[in-house]
Amino acid sequence: MKKTANQLLVIFGASGDLTARKLVPSLFNLYIARQLPENFVVLGASRSDMTDKDFRNRVVLESKYLKPRLEDLKENYIQGFSDKFFYEDLGGDYDTHYDRLRKRVEDLNNKYHTEGNIIYYLSTPPTLYETIASRLAEVELNKENLGWKRLIVEKPFGYSLDTAKALNNGLQKYFSESQIYRIDHYLGKETVQNLLVTRFANTIFEPLWNRNYIHHVEITNAESVGVEKRGGYYDKSGALRDMFQNHLLQIVSLIVMEPPIGDEPEEIRNEKVKALKSLRIMKNDKELHDNTIRAQYMDSTINGEKVKGYRQEEGVDKNSTTETYAAIKFFVDNWRWKDVPFYVRTAKRMPTKVTEVVIHFKSPHHHIFQNSGVNNKDNKLIIRIQPDEGILMKFGVKVPGQGFKVERANLDFYYSSLAQTHVMEAYERLLLDCMQGDATLYARADEVEAAWEFVDPILKYWETGDDVRMYGYAAGVWGPENADELIEGIGYWRNPSSNLADDPGYCVIC
Numbered sequence: 001m002k003k004t005a006n007q008l009l010v011i012f013g014a015s016g017d018l019t020a021r022k023l024v025p026s027l028f029n030l031y032i033a034r035q036l037p038e039n040f041v042v043l044g045a046s047r048s049d050m051t052d053k054d055f056r057n058r059v060v061l062e063s064k065y066l067k068p069r070l071e072d073l074k075e076n077y078i079q080g081f082s083d084k085f086f087y088e089d090l091g092g093d094y095d096t097h098y099d100r101l102r103k104r105v106e107d108l109n110n111k112y113h114t115e116g117n118i119i120y121y122l123s124t125p126p127t128l129y130e131t132i133a134s135r136l137a138e139v140e141l142n143k144e145n146l147g148w149k150r151l152i153v154e155k156p157f158g159y160s161l162d163t164a165k166a167l168n169n170g171l172q173k174y175f176s177e178s179q180i181y182r183i184d185h186y187l188g189k190e191t192v193q194n195l196l197v198t199r200f201a202n203t204i205f206e207p208l209w210n211r212n213y214i215h216h217v218e219i220t221n222a223e224s225v226g227v228e229k230r231g232g233y234y235d236k237s238g239a240l241r242d243m244f245q246n247h248l249l250q251i252v253s254l255i256v257m258e259p260p261i262g263d264e265p266e267e268i269r270n271e272k273v274k275a276l277k278s279l280r281i282m283k284n285d286k287e288l289h290d291n292t293i294r295a296q297y298m299d300s301t302i303n304g305e306k307v308k309g310y311r312q313e314e315g316v317d318k319n320s321t322t323e324t325y326a327a328i329k330f331f332v333d334n335w336r337w338k339d340v341p342f343y344v345r346t347a348k349r350m351p352t353k354v355t356e357v358v359i360h361f362k363s364p365h366h367h368i369f370q371n372s373g374v375n376n377k378d379n380k381l382i383i384r385i386q387p388d389e390g391i392l393m394k395f396g397v398k399v400p401g402q403g404f405k406v407e408r409a410n411l412d413f414y415y416s417s418l419a420q421t422h423v424m425e426a427y428e429r430l431l432l433d434c435m436q437g438d439a440t441l442y443a444r445a446d447e448v449e450a451a452w453e454f455v456d457p458i459l460k461y462w463e464t465g466d467d468v469r470m471y472g473y474a475a476g477v478w479g480p481e482n483a484d485e486l487i488e489g490i491g492y493w494r495n496p497s498s499n500l501a502d503d504p505g506y507c508v509i510c
């Protein structure tokens with residue numbers, strides 16, 4: 001196990017949803033698992049007027065989100081954990097009181113022997129990221145003369161290519177790139193990391209992982225929920241910015257990348273950047289029109305319950321043109337992937353919550369048996385990112401009896417079968433990595449910018465292009481019917497609810 005140095009974690013936006021729902025519960029799990037360093041304290045900072053005691057009550061003692069894996073351990077650990085939390089009020093706009101913050105940091109450091117090592121976690125609205133970095137620098141809280149300093153930056157990282165570049169430049173004025181950790185919680189998921197192991201630790205997959213054997217790649221990210229209480233944020237973002245630009249392109253980069261020399265952070269990140277830079281950028285309206293589909297969910301009844309349409313959600317403009325569904329077809333311009341289409345879709349209000357990667361292999365080039373290679377019976381490798389994390393391989397077997405009738409069989413691996421292995425939550429894993437100075441699972445500046453380069457023309461086209469359509473789909477179905485037209489020659493996306501049948505099983509919107 002790697003060593004974790006003594007340190008202080010300063011959370012900006014400490015009164016917010018993310019702190020309570022994800023960050024503190026993850027720290028609690030690390031605490032119970034004895035993975036926090038011996039000397040470790042948390043200083044929360046935000047606009048709200050709170051004492052240390054109020055903050056402890058809010059995020060620890062009275063929190064409904066602290067649910068350790070072994071519930072009966074909670075009572076034994078919660079008081080000790082809570083004693084590690086402190087709070088500093090930063091006033092109205094995160095712009096002032098940094099002398100006071102510095103004094104508090106120094107006092108905590110001296111009292112709790114955290115050796116000058118500090119992580120600053122920016123969990124505020126993104127408009128404040130640069131302000132906070134600059135104010136920290138003004139009071140020299142970015143200096144590494146005593147202990148290291150790291151800055152974790154939450155998503156969204158920019159709103160477009162230009163704003164992402166501006167943010168990178170802004171932060172890099174005060175913190176060096178090696179100090180900046182851009183979080184993407186999908187990279188903290190075990191199954192996303194396992195993409196690398198599946199590819200590069202098995203001789204049975206990597207030789208086939210190219211245009212000679214792969215027909216197309218399909219990625220689905222579906223959520224059954226709508227925008228819930230985040231309508232205000234989501235309406236300014238949409239599916240492409242919220243999920244595709246970051247989480248899904250990270251998955252794409254792990255599928256597309258060349259083998260890294262080793263498992264050092266920069267070796268892996270260099271290959272991911274190369275992969276993202278090889279995505280073919282769509283240049284003209286025709287390409288953008290033919291290869292992208294956007295849609296919004298409409299009101300519907302799911303399991304007898306009435307469900308609002310997107311435009312009726314709280315915080316959403318009644319005439320909103322923000323997409324809750326995005327499906328994109330694209331190509332990767334390099335030696336390995338030439339002419340292999342990638343199909344990626346992400347959406348809210350789908351029939352189920354699922355994220356999966358499907359590698360569709362080519363048909364055998366000569367069909368000896370009657371029905372091999374027909375009715376979509378080609379080999380598939382299905383990597384289930386969530387839920388039921390695991391890997392499913394579909395291959396042809398002979399149907400018992402006379403003749404050579406081919407049917408498809410499954411080889412199925414579930415992560416849960418590794419019973420004694422505890423799978424860390426994404427935020428737990430990512431926080432621990434940053435505490436240990438491992439940036440492998442964080443996005444680098446050029447990686448984020450390369451992802452925006454690909455997404456920017458699509459966003460611009462959707463915002464201002466001619467003949468751009470916004471389709472509707474009833475909440476609870478697999479998106480608009482015409483999204484199937486994107487998939488040439490196959491005619492429909494895989495139905496991820498079913499591992500056995502590949503029939504579309506779609507509801508068509510009236």
Ligand SMILES: NC(=O)C1=CN([C@@H]2O[C@H](COP(=O)(O)OP(=O)(O)OC[C@H]3O[C@@H](n4cnc5c(N)ncnc54)[C@H](OP(=O)(O)O)[C@@H]3O)[C@@H](O)[C@H]2O)C=CC1
Pocket residue numbers: 012013014015016017018019046047048092093094122123124125126128154155156
């Ligand atoms: N919540 C989530 O599930 C996820 C959140 N994120 C990102 O994490 C960050 C934090 O998210 P979340 O906790 O949900 O956000 P919240 O809206 O809950 O706000 C976080 C903090 O920011 C402060 N704040 C809110 N609005 C303003 C403002 N206009 N000016 C100054 N301070 C403000 C609040 O301080 P106070 O209340 O004290 O005034 C609060 O402490 C965001 O960048 C978000 O995009 C990323 C992934 C998931």
Ligand SMILES: O=C1O[C@H](COP(=O)(O)O)[C@@H](O)[C@H](O)[C@H]1O
Pocket residue numbers: 223242243
């Ligand atoms: O970043 C985000 O991710 C969640 C989905 O995360 P998951 O781990 O539950 O798959 C999504 O709901 C949210 O809109 C987005 O901001």
